Amino acid sequence: MNLTKRALFTGALAASIAAGDAVPALAQQRVEIQFWHAMSGVLGERVGEIVKRFNDSQTKYTVVATNKGNYDEVINATIAAYRAKKAPQIVQIYERGFMAMLLSGAIVPVQDLMTEKKKQVDFSDFIKPVASYYQYKGKLMSMPFNSSTPILFYNKEQFEKAGFSGPADTWAEFEKQLYAIKSKGAAECGSSLAGDYFWSLMENYSTVNDQPWGTKSNGYDGLDTEFVYNKTRLVQQVARLQKWVNDGIIQIAGQGLSPQQLFTSGKCATYFASTAAHGGIEREPSIKWSATYLPHEADLTARNSSIGGATLWVMKGHKSEEYDGVAAFLEFLAKPDLQVWWHEETGYVPISNTAYQMAKSAGYYKDHPTREIAILQLNRGTPTPNSQGFHFGNYTQATFALREEMESVFANKKTPQQGLDDAVRRGNELLRQFEKLNAGKY
C-alpha cells in the first residue's frame, strides 16, 4: 500500500467513524425497542411500514423491526438470545408456541403490562376466537398480530362447467361435487392439499363441528390433558381424505411445488387455505375464483372456526422506560384504523370488531366479498370448549407426529383409525413430558 492509498484509506476510516458516531447521537434521546418478527417478502414490508408509522407518530421511542427468518427460526433465535440475556423486547411467535411461551418464565403478560402502563385497549372488543386462543385465566397473554382462519377457495368456472353454482355447505354434498368435477372433466383434480391441512382440514374440522381435540377443554383446564381426536368424527374425516387421495380427487403438491399453484393454475378446482392466501391468489389473474365457508357435517351445527397465525410476546428483563415504549407500540397496533389497513393489505383478519365494522361501513366488502368470510366464520356462534382454541404443550412436536402418521395413512400403510391412534399415543407422551417439566405452573 503506497502512501497516497494509505492516506485515503485512513481518511475514509475516520469519516466512517465520524458518521457512525453521528447516528446514535441523533437517536440518543429515543428509547430503542427491538422487535423480532417472521414476516418476509411483502408481509415484511408491511411490518416495516407499521413500524415506520409508529416511529414517525411520536418522538420518545424507536422500534427496530428485524426479520429473523421463519417462525421456527424466530423462536429459536429468541431462546438463544434469552439464554445469552440479550432477548429483544418484542417477539412474534406462532400460535403453536403458546404454551411454551406462557410457561417459559421469560415473558410479561401483555394484558398486565397494558394495565400497569395505563393503556386503553378494549380487550373485550377483540374477535372472540382470536382473543380466546391467547387467553389464560381470562387475561390476554400476548398481543394478537397476524390472525387468520382457513376458508374454502374455489374455481367458479370449473364448478359451473360441472353444473354447480358453488361448493355445497356439507361435507357429503361437497364430496359428490368434487367427484363430479373430476369425472366430468371440469378439472384434473378436485382439491389441492395445502401444507397446513392438519390445521385447515383437521383442527378446524373439529372446531367447526364442535368435536373435542383433547380432554380438559382442549387443554385450557389443565396440563393433564390428553388428545382424544382418535375417538371423534375426525376419524371419518380422515377416512374421507384418504379416499380422496387414493381416487386422485385431492392432489398432494409435494416438495418443489406450492400447493397454491395447483389451484391458481386451474389444475385443481378447490383449495382449503388461510384467508391470508388472498394476497397471493389475487395476484394470479389466470382463473376466476371465489371463496366460501368451510363445509360442515350435515347433522351438526356449524360453529366458529379456529385461528392460526402469531402474536407478539413481551419478554422479561428490560427497563421500565423500554416497557413504556412497548406498551405504546402495542396500543398503536390495536388501533382500529391501523387494523383496517393491515386487514386490507395482508388478508389477515382485524383483531377487533370495531375495526371490522369500520372496514364494513367504508364499503370494503362490497368490492372484496371474500375478505369478509373469515371474520363471519370466526364470529359464528359462541366458542365452546372445543372451539375456543388449542392449549397443548409441545404442540409443534405433537403436530409433527400427527402429520407423519397422516402421511402413513395417505400411503395406505395405516388405516385412518390406526394412524390417528398412533398420533394420539405419540402426542400424549409429549403431553406427559410437558406436564412433568411444568408441574405446578399452570
Place this chain on the structure above:
Amino acid sequence: MRASTSLSPAIPGPVVTAPRQRRPTPAGGTRGLKRSHFREARLPFLLLLPQLLVLLLFFFIPALRALSQSFVLTDPFGNSVQFVWFDNFRRLLASPEYRASIGVTFWFTLAQNALTIVVSLVLAFATDRILRGRGFYRSIILLPYAIAPVIAGILWAFLFNTAVGPISFILHGVGIDWDPNRHGIDAFLLVTFAASWKHICYDYIFLIAALLSVPASLLEAAAVDGAGPLLRFARISLPMIGPTIFFLVVMNFVYGFFETFAIVDAVTHGGPGGATMILVYKVYIDGFVHIDLGSSAAQSVLMMIFALVLTVLQFRYVERNVNYDV
C-alpha cells in the same frame, strides 16, 4: 554387523527400537530419520496445537455440552431443568419412530455408498479411456460438486415432483406409479439418488487421481500379454487403487451419515411417514424445530457412538483386505 543394527549410522543417538517393518527398507531408508530429528516432545505438540484448539472449540466442547444436555429434561428457555438420568435415552430406544430412523439411516448410507462408489468408478474408468476432450468430460462430471446441497435437493424434488416433474411424467407414461409424496420407497430412492449424485464428483476426483498413479508399465505389459481394458482394470488398476477406495468408503459413510441433511430437508422433509427420516435430520427436527433439547442431545450422543463403532469396524474388517504395499 554394524549396518544391520542401525539403519542410519551417520546419526548416533538413542534410536530405541526400529519401527515394525512391512518389507525390507532399501539401504539408507528414511524411517529412522523422523524420530531422531524431533527428539523433543514440545515441537510436535506445538505443531499440533492449532488443530487441537480447533478440535477443542468445535468438537470437544460441543460434544461435552451435548453429553451433559442428554441427561436433563429442560424447557427451551432453560428456566426449569430436571436431571433425569437415562430417561432421554430410554425414551428414544423405546420409540418405534427412532428405531425406524436407525433402519432408514442404515439402508440409506449403504445404498448411497454403493451407488456413489460404483458410478464414480465407472465414470473414472471411462474417462481414463477417453483421448479427446478428457478435460471437458471431467469438468462436466465435477459440476454437481459446485452446487449447494439445498439447490441440488430442490432440483431433484422438482424433476421428480408427482404433479409437475418432467421425469415423473415419463415414469407415469411408462406405467410406473411414481409418487414420492405418498410412497416411502420412492422418496427413499429419490433422496438416495440426489445424495449420491451430489457426492459422485468427490469420489470421482480421487479415483481419477488414483488411476493415473497406476504404473503405465504394468498396464502395458498386461496389454502386450493380451489382456483387454476391462481385464486390466479389474486385475491391475482396481487392486492398486484399493487404499483410495477404502478411504472413499469411509468418507462416503461419513457424508451419508452427517452431511445429507440439507438434501433431505429440501427433497422430502424426512417424509412421507418417516421414510426418509435419517438420524441427523431427526436430531435437527427435534432440536431446532421442536426444541426438545434433551432428546436431541441424546440422539447426537447415540449418533456419535454409532459413527465411532462403525468406523472402528470398518478399519478392523474392511481394511484387512486393503493392500497398501504397491
